[in-house]
Amino acid sequence: DADVTQTPRNRITKTGKRIMLECSQTKGHDRMYWYRQDPGLGLQLIYYSFDVKDINKGEISDGYSVSRQAQAKFSLSLESAIPNQTALYFCATSDSRGSDTGELFFGEGSRLTVL
Amino acid sequence: GEDVEQSLFLSVREGDSSVINCTYTDSSSTYLYWYKQEPGAGLQLLTYIFSNMDMKQDQRLTVLLNKKDKHLSLRIADTQTGDSAIYFCAESLYTDKLIFGTGTRLQVFP
Numbered sequence: 409d410a411d412v413t414q415t416p417r418n419r420i421t422k423t424g425k426r427i428m429l430e431c432s433q434t435k436g437h438d439r440m441y442w443y444r445q446d447p448g449l450g451l452q453l454i455y456y457s458f459d460v461k462d463i464n465k466g467e468i469s470d471g472y473s474v475s476r477q478a479q480a481k482f483s484l485s486l487e488s489a490i491p492n493q494t495a496l497y498f499c500a501t502s503d504s505r506g507s508d509t510g511e512l513f514f515g516e517g518s519r520l521t522v523l
Numbered sequence: 524g525e526d527v528e529q530s531l532f533l534s535v536r537e538g539d540s541s542v543i544n545c546t547y548t549d550s551s552s553t554y555l556y557w558y559k560q561e562p563g564a565g566l567q568l569l570t571y572i573f574s575n576m577d578m579k580q581d582q583r584l585t586v587l588l589n590k591k592d593k594h595l596s597l598r599i600a601d602t603q604t605g606d607s608a609i610y611f612c613a614e615s616l617y618t619d620k621l622i623f624g625t626g627t628r629l630q631v632f633p
Contacts, residue, residue, distance in 0.1 A: 412565075441620070443623075448625060449625060450527075450529075450611060450623045450624050450625040451566075451611065451623040451626075453620060453621075453622070456620055466620070498565055498566070500565075500566075509554055509571055510554060510615050510621065511556075511568045511571070512558075512566070512621060514565030514566045514567070515565050516563075516564055517563075517564075517565055
Protein backbone atom coordinates (compact mmCIF):
# COMPACT_ATOMS: atom_id res chain seq x y z
CA ASP A 409 0.00 0.00 0.00
CA ALA A 410 1.15 3.50 -0.81
CA ASP A 411 2.33 5.65 2.09
CA VAL A 412 0.63 8.73 0.59
CA THR A 413 -2.76 7.98 -0.92
CA GLN A 414 -4.78 10.33 -3.07
CA THR A 415 -8.43 9.96 -4.03
CA PRO A 416 -9.83 10.13 -6.61
CA ARG A 417 -7.04 9.29 -9.04
CA ASN A 418 -9.03 10.62 -11.97
CA ARG A 419 -12.02 12.93 -12.08
CA ILE A 420 -13.93 14.67 -14.84
CA THR A 421 -16.29 17.43 -13.82
CA LYS A 422 -18.11 20.43 -15.19
CA THR A 423 -17.51 24.13 -14.75
CA GLY A 424 -19.03 25.45 -11.54
CA LYS A 425 -19.05 22.14 -9.67
CA ARG A 426 -17.47 21.73 -6.24
CA ILE A 427 -14.67 19.19 -6.13
CA MET A 428 -12.70 17.75 -3.24
CA LEU A 429 -9.43 15.88 -3.57
CA GLU A 430 -8.38 13.90 -0.55
CA CYS A 431 -4.99 12.88 0.71
CA SER A 432 -4.12 10.55 3.53
CA GLN A 433 -0.72 9.38 4.73
CA THR A 434 0.58 6.60 6.93
CA LYS A 435 4.09 7.98 7.28
CA GLY A 436 3.39 9.88 10.49
CA HIS A 437 4.73 13.08 8.95
CA ASP A 438 3.68 16.44 10.34
CA ARG A 439 3.87 18.47 7.13
CA MET A 440 1.58 18.13 4.13
CA TYR A 441 1.41 19.94 0.81
CA TRP A 442 -0.72 20.27 -2.29
CA TYR A 443 0.98 20.91 -5.62
CA ARG A 444 -0.39 21.36 -9.09
CA GLN A 445 1.47 20.12 -12.18
CA ASP A 446 0.96 21.63 -15.63
CA PRO A 447 3.04 20.75 -18.69
CA GLY A 448 5.90 23.20 -19.14
CA LEU A 449 5.20 24.86 -15.78
CA GLY A 450 6.45 22.21 -13.42
CA LEU A 451 4.99 21.96 -9.95
CA GLN A 452 3.39 24.93 -8.27
CA LEU A 453 2.60 25.00 -4.57
CA ILE A 454 -1.08 25.60 -3.78
CA TYR A 455 -1.27 25.23 0.01
CA TYR A 456 0.82 23.69 2.76
CA SER A 457 0.32 22.76 6.37
CA PHE A 458 3.01 22.27 9.01
CA ASP A 459 0.62 20.79 11.56
CA VAL A 460 -3.11 20.36 12.17
CA LYS A 461 -3.63 23.99 13.21
CA ASP A 462 -1.37 25.50 10.58
CA ILE A 463 -2.47 26.34 7.02
CA ASN A 464 -0.43 28.47 4.62
CA LYS A 465 -1.04 29.75 1.12
CA GLY A 466 1.37 28.78 -1.60
CA GLU A 467 2.11 30.41 -4.95
CA ILE A 468 -1.31 29.78 -6.55
CA SER A 469 -3.96 29.50 -3.82
CA ASP A 470 -6.69 31.54 -5.53
CA GLY A 471 -9.71 29.36 -6.32
CA TYR A 472 -8.64 26.65 -3.86
CA SER A 473 -9.17 25.91 -0.20
CA VAL A 474 -7.82 23.21 2.10
CA SER A 475 -8.66 21.44 5.32
CA ARG A 476 -6.28 19.58 7.60
CA GLN A 477 -8.74 17.27 9.32
CA ALA A 478 -6.09 15.31 11.19
CA GLN A 479 -2.35 14.90 11.07
CA ALA A 480 -2.80 12.18 8.47
CA LYS A 481 -5.39 13.90 6.26
CA PHE A 482 -5.20 16.98 4.08
CA SER A 483 -7.93 17.73 1.56
CA LEU A 484 -8.01 20.22 -1.30
CA SER A 485 -11.27 21.79 -2.47
CA LEU A 486 -12.25 23.67 -5.59
CA GLU A 487 -15.41 25.53 -4.62
CA SER A 488 -16.43 26.31 -8.20
CA ALA A 489 -14.23 24.52 -10.71
CA ILE A 490 -13.14 26.26 -13.91
CA PRO A 491 -11.43 24.80 -17.00
CA ASN A 492 -8.02 26.31 -16.27
CA GLN A 493 -7.93 24.22 -13.09
CA THR A 494 -7.57 21.16 -15.29
CA ALA A 495 -4.27 19.70 -14.12
CA LEU A 496 -2.53 16.91 -12.28
CA TYR A 497 -2.62 17.47 -8.52
CA PHE A 498 -0.11 16.02 -6.11
CA CYS A 499 -0.20 15.68 -2.37
CA ALA A 500 3.13 15.41 -0.57
CA THR A 501 4.38 14.99 2.98
CA SER A 502 7.57 15.70 4.85
CA ASP A 503 8.86 15.14 8.37
CA SER A 504 10.31 18.17 10.10
CA ARG A 505 11.50 16.05 13.02
CA GLY A 506 13.11 13.05 11.38
CA SER A 507 14.88 14.57 8.43
CA ASP A 508 17.10 17.59 8.00
CA THR A 509 16.91 17.53 4.22
CA GLY A 510 13.26 18.41 3.78
CA GLU A 511 12.63 15.48 1.45
CA LEU A 512 9.07 15.34 0.13
CA PHE A 513 7.15 12.09 -0.33
CA PHE A 514 4.55 12.26 -3.06
CA GLY A 515 1.27 10.56 -3.74
CA GLU A 516 0.56 9.17 -7.19
CA GLY A 517 -1.45 12.18 -8.27
CA SER A 518 -5.06 13.06 -9.03
CA ARG A 519 -5.87 14.01 -12.58
CA LEU A 520 -8.68 16.54 -12.72
CA THR A 521 -10.42 17.61 -15.92
CA VAL A 522 -12.88 20.50 -15.83
CA LEU A 523 -15.11 20.74 -18.90
CA GLY B 524 12.17 36.08 -5.39
CA GLU B 525 12.21 32.35 -6.01
CA ASP B 526 12.36 31.00 -9.54
CA VAL B 527 13.84 27.76 -10.84
CA GLU B 528 14.38 27.21 -14.56
CA GLN B 529 15.21 24.16 -16.63
CA SER B 530 15.17 23.28 -20.29
CA LEU B 531 12.08 21.25 -21.19
CA PHE B 532 13.57 18.38 -23.21
CA LEU B 533 16.74 16.34 -23.51
CA SER B 534 17.29 13.38 -25.81
CA VAL B 535 20.32 11.08 -25.48
CA ARG B 536 21.49 7.77 -26.84
CA GLU B 537 21.62 4.78 -24.52
CA GLY B 538 25.06 4.46 -22.95
CA ASP B 539 25.92 8.15 -23.33
CA SER B 540 26.02 10.64 -20.45
CA SER B 541 23.08 12.97 -19.81
CA VAL B 542 23.49 16.40 -18.32
CA ILE B 543 20.41 18.20 -17.04
CA ASN B 544 20.84 21.84 -16.07
CA CYS B 545 18.98 24.11 -13.70
CA THR B 546 19.28 27.75 -12.66
CA TYR B 547 17.80 29.21 -9.53
CA THR B 548 17.52 32.72 -8.17
CA ASP B 549 17.39 32.45 -4.37
CA SER B 550 20.95 32.61 -3.09
CA SER B 551 19.69 31.77 0.41
CA SER B 552 18.69 28.25 -0.58
CA THR B 553 20.01 25.71 1.88
CA TYR B 554 19.36 22.53 -0.07
CA LEU B 555 19.00 21.82 -3.77
CA TYR B 556 17.34 18.68 -5.02
CA TRP B 557 16.80 16.51 -8.01
CA TYR B 558 13.51 14.63 -8.19
CA LYS B 559 12.55 12.03 -10.78
CA GLN B 560 9.03 11.49 -12.08
CA GLU B 561 8.33 8.31 -14.01
CA PRO B 562 5.22 8.07 -16.21
CA GLY B 563 2.00 7.91 -14.22
CA ALA B 564 3.74 8.32 -10.90
CA GLY B 565 4.54 10.95 -8.33
CA LEU B 566 7.95 12.45 -7.82
CA GLN B 567 10.70 10.65 -5.96
CA LEU B 568 13.84 12.17 -4.54
CA LEU B 569 16.84 11.18 -6.61
CA THR B 570 19.58 13.09 -4.84
CA TYR B 571 20.23 16.37 -3.07
CA ILE B 572 23.15 18.65 -2.29
CA PHE B 573 23.70 20.98 0.61
CA SER B 574 24.43 24.54 -0.40
CA ASN B 575 27.95 24.54 1.05
CA MET B 576 29.02 21.69 -1.26
CA ASP B 577 30.30 21.93 -4.83
CA MET B 578 29.82 18.36 -5.90
CA LYS B 579 28.14 15.17 -4.84
CA GLN B 580 28.53 11.78 -6.46
CA ASP B 581 26.23 8.81 -5.98
CA GLN B 582 26.90 5.84 -8.26
CA ARG B 583 25.95 6.98 -11.79
CA LEU B 584 24.77 10.38 -10.59
CA THR B 585 26.95 13.47 -10.21
CA VAL B 586 25.53 16.75 -8.95
CA LEU B 587 27.49 19.96 -9.51
CA LEU B 588 26.62 23.20 -7.78
CA ASN B 589 27.96 26.59 -8.82
CA LYS B 590 26.69 29.01 -6.20
CA LYS B 591 28.23 32.05 -7.84
CA ASP B 592 26.22 31.47 -11.02
CA LYS B 593 23.28 29.82 -9.18
CA HIS B 594 23.60 26.83 -11.47
CA LEU B 595 22.90 23.21 -10.60
CA SER B 596 23.46 20.24 -12.87
CA LEU B 597 22.75 16.53 -12.78
CA ARG B 598 24.94 14.19 -14.78
CA ILE B 599 23.78 10.64 -15.38
CA ALA B 600 26.57 8.38 -16.58
CA ASP B 601 25.86 5.42 -18.89
CA THR B 602 22.24 6.51 -19.40
CA GLN B 603 19.77 3.64 -19.68
CA THR B 604 16.24 3.43 -21.07
CA GLY B 605 15.00 3.15 -17.49
CA ASP B 606 16.32 6.64 -16.89
CA SER B 607 13.67 8.07 -19.22
CA ALA B 608 11.55 10.32 -17.03
CA ILE B 609 10.96 13.94 -16.09
CA TYR B 610 13.64 15.38 -13.82
CA PHE B 611 12.82 18.28 -11.54
CA CYS B 612 15.27 20.59 -9.89
CA ALA B 613 14.07 22.14 -6.62
CA GLU B 614 15.40 24.54 -4.02
CA SER B 615 14.46 25.13 -0.42
CA LEU B 616 15.05 27.74 2.18
CA TYR B 617 15.69 26.07 5.53
CA THR B 618 13.59 23.13 4.24
CA ASP B 619 10.36 24.97 4.99
CA LYS B 620 9.03 24.46 1.47
CA LEU B 621 10.38 23.45 -1.88
CA ILE B 622 10.19 25.45 -5.07
CA PHE B 623 10.30 23.27 -8.16
CA GLY B 624 11.56 23.96 -11.64
CA THR B 625 9.63 23.32 -14.82
CA GLY B 626 11.04 19.81 -15.25
CA THR B 627 13.22 18.35 -18.01
CA ARG B 628 11.87 15.42 -19.94
CA LEU B 629 14.73 13.00 -20.64
CA GLN B 630 14.24 10.62 -23.52
CA VAL B 631 16.75 7.80 -23.99
CA PHE B 632 16.84 6.09 -27.35
CA PRO B 633 18.65 2.88 -28.34
